[in-house]
Amino acid sequence: MPGRFYHDGKTTEKVIALTFDDGPGRTTPAILELLKQHHIRATFFMLGDQIEEFPDIARQVAAAGHEIGNHTYVHFDYHLAKNAAPQRLVHELAQTETTLQRALHDPSFHTQIVRMPYGYYNKTWLLPTLKEHGYALVHWSFGTDWKLALPADEMIRLYIAHAKPGAVFLFHDGGRHREKTLAAVTAVIDALEKKGYRFISAEEMFGGENAKDVQRSTSDVKGEPSGGRF
């Protein structure tokens, strides 16, 4: 629903939303293959400039039936924005929509959800701006794959430890050094399926009449660290 802020599904079912940011990129096809093997529909928050670089991979994501969300055009850190931030964001989101429409050969394609770079969030202008333009904001409940110094087995352990009904996991299919992410996602899916979890898209977690959204204080929501492009 436009203008809403989602980061945890309110459910007792063992479902976890899988989300992938910063793509499309070179690791995306391998992620798609993994999701296909497990019959998982996930959500990909794409960057406009990456879609320009890998339009065929953006098409593969759409053709596989996954949900596509808007992660802005150039991954600007809005924590650094001073004036005109809303206008800048609206422009970036629109640029990404146009790029997606071209890549997918679908002039009517439009995303409905936004994930902000670096987990940027505020109540003053962001949510009203997104609402005005028909977007909901989707954050995450856990993610750690952008920490390149973290060994893969520790990364896997942390994701598994943060599994819970309604969790929203953040991974990255775009950017550098994503082979560790691929290994982690593979292991995390295997381990959690064995524990009875099912993986779904953000749309399935939050969308429709049975939207399992919950709005709460944002004090415990951590953003991505600034400095990297993850």
Ligand SMILES: [Zn+2]
């Ligand atoms: Zn990002």
